[in-house]
Amino acid sequence: MSLKHIIGLDHVVVTVRDLDAAAEQWRRLGFTVSPRGTHSPILGTGNYTIMFGEDYVELLGILTETEQNKPTRDYLAKREGLERAAFTTDDAAAGADELKARGFEALGPIHFGRPVDLPSGGTGEARFNVFRWPLSEQPGGLRIFACQHLTRETVWIPELLEHANGAKRIIRLEVLAADPKAAAEHLARLIDEPARAEGDGWLVPSGGKRADILFYDAAGFARRYPAAVRDGAATEGAASLVVASDDIDGAKAALGPLATVHDGAVSVAASAANGLIVSFLPQ
CATH class of the missing domain: 3.10.180.10 (2,3-Dihydroxybiphenyl 1,2-Dioxygenase, domain 1)
Structure with missing residues (x-):
């Protein structure tokens, strides 16, 4: 239950x-x-x-x-x-x-x-x-x-509620863990939501239509983000926040030289956001 x-x-x-x-x-x-x-x-x-x-x-x-x-x-x-x-x-x-x-x-x-x-x-x-x-x-x-x-x-x-980068909601919180499956199952027990394998990690929905929480290891992290984006990121714990934007071009313009475009996303290096990668995906 x-x-x-x-x-x-x-x-x-x-x-x-x-x-x-x-x-x-x-x-x-x-x-x-x-x-x-x-x-x-x-x-x-x-x-x-x-x-x-x-x-x-x-x-x-x-x-x-x-x-x-x-x-x-x-x-x-x-x-x-x-x-x-x-x-x-x-x-x-x-x-x-x-x-x-x-x-x-x-x-x-x-x-x-x-x-x-x-x-x-x-x-x-x-x-x-x-x-x-x-x-x-x-x-x-x-x-x-x-x-x-x-x-x-x-x-x-x-x-x-209005942002120059078009941000509308949190899609996903991403966490680095030595054992992503065990960490996801741990959270699943704490909030009574199912954990499931998802791409290169393990995902736990937070409930309803709210954001998901994805756990992956260092190899998965490196596959997901270029080295320039990983600059200044944690080696364990919460590493990235993925945000939906209804204006990706506006996000690129707002971020200027801080923007790195990759794999359909626009991301900001952790070194420019207090140790946390901020990544924008089109809504």
Whole structure:
């Protein structure tokens, strides 16, 4: 029986050392970036978001050291990059109970919020309930958690949804693993979705029509991306984010000299996107 309160991939968290510099870097890739947000003191983090139709990218940085953000600080001590993925939940408390019933010690739910600058003027608040799978459960080195949006209207703001590169949604999150089959089966157990062989890797759907998560090894990674695109990429863990664009020519123009065209895709080297390859495919 699948998890009743997990809907699919909600967003990915790209953890960075210099938050404002990262926001500017992603603007140069043709993304519309939100105003900076500051999370609750218990979290000690700040963020920028890059919003699509149903999912998004979060750029996250440490503002104040707290117990809650120690795993992120440990990650940043080694590298920048896509540290974790969030799944949408319609009820964080019920979702956490589901995990506990299956023998996983869920952490949370935790309630938090952040102020939001509204395009019409003034300030609103984005509020969330989240729970995490145990930190020991990291398929392919990917941390996972679930997010319940209590105020979607202050997160999915229409003015943030249009991007010069034509980005519309996340197609796939790609993860480097020494044993892709085992990593995929691990995630499949955690979210109750089937794992299957797919090309040169193993794929797990995140649920519904949301993004897939693909696991492959170093050889598969090298076959998928040219060396110039792999520059600055992780040697393990989340390595690439594949995004659908409804304007590939616009994506090429927005990326300019950062664009590498290959195999029907337009990709940006990980060295230009905080350790994460960003690859655009036509929608």
